[in-house]
């Protein structure tokens with residue numbers, strides 16, 4: 403009988419793992435806590451490194467068809483002065499793989515179809531696991547126990563499997579909350595392929611075309627954790643926080659219905675020096691949740707999935723294969739977590755003098771070329787073929 407894997411969580415990491423493991427001959431069972439497998443109503447940047455991994459998984463053409471290729475990320479001040487243009491398209495042409503922004507719901511549908519919906523059971527929260535020398539058992543809330551050769555916990559930042567393996571620890575609050583939405587929007591100051599970000603004092607606003615005439619926008623605002631929306635509502639709160647921002651930022655807020663605006667406080671966790679035990683491992687946000695400032699959290703989950711499948715194909719002993727996957731992912735995911743955290747601190751500076759200095763550095767030729775060369779190094783990583 404072939405080897406069997408249990409995957410906890412049908413987010414991007416869980417679905418990508420299901421596709422990758424099936425490619426290397428595993429049969430998979432995915433258990434998802436919610437009633438439906440779907441991406442929430444916002445966008446996602448899939449940088450060249452993730453698009454390569456999606457190519458290895460056989461779904462990059464569909465992603466390209468539904469998303470928008472990003473050629474330039476332009477940073478500007480709140481009143482519209484351009485600070486820098488990072489030529490993502492030039493990097494992509496060197497690497498031979500584009501960077502794409504897509505609606506999360508579209509990516510979820512693509513991954514779900516490729517993973518095979520028949521392998522996924524919804525409304526089945528996992529509460530823990532037990533393991534012995536012959537296999538691992540997932541303990542499910544419905545009282546049923548599922549048995550397999552290995553268990554991959556892709557159950558997100560609040561992973562129950564992580565808590566069982568590592569113990570309780572609070573995630574780290576970034577200092578800002580994030581509003582997001584996707585809306586049909588066309589504006590003369592958004593040429594095709596250009597993603598815009600505007601920086602203020604303790605606020606940042608990004609606009610990314612995400613396919614089919616839609617724009618994904620995100621807006622961060624420094625504040626303590628767990629603040630309720632004000633009586634103005636999310637749209638009113640954003641209009642107040644970003645008052646004075648140039649076109650098209652205010653226009654996109656006006657074009658977005660209140661009910662379509664999501665809001666999440668942003669957290670990450672300190673990188674782990676090890677994770678996993680025996681036949682159990684963590685993947686995606688369960689192991690390395692990061693702030694979204696580099697737009698790489700989901701990209702890392704997709705890379706994880708391919709590297710994990712590669713290790714399982716190369717090494718017959720499941721526990722040895724899982725440890726070699728963890729070793730292969732530790733440094734890269736820790737680097738992304740740390741860089742994202744620092745990028746966030748710089749992008750959300752409140753102090754007027756420090757943010758002026760940041761803006762001048764970004765505007766300099768040196769700043770622009772450094773940003774491009776750092777980005778190229780991060781995007782040049784290519785997972786192995788399966």
Ligand SMILES: Cc1cc2nc3c(=O)[nH]c(=O)nc-3n(C[C@H](O)[C@H](O)[C@H](O)COP(=O)(O)OP(=O)(O)OC[C@H]3O[C@@H](n4cnc5c(N)ncnc54)[C@H](O)[C@@H]3O)c2cc1C
Nearest residue numbers: 411413414415435447528558686687694697698699700701
């Ligand atoms: C504001 C913001 C913007 C971002 N932008 C980007 C971006 O542009 N690009 C990018 O690459 N990343 C981005 N990210 C990060 C990205 O969203 C995450 O890294 C990614 O969603 C992680 O995927 P995952 O599958 O590991 O976890 P999740 O998406 O959290 O999925 C976990 C799944 O497990 C399920 N689950 C949880 N507990 C259980 C349980 N006990 N039993 C069964 N199922 C369970 C959940 O319901 C969920 O379906 C952003 C994050 C934020 C907050």
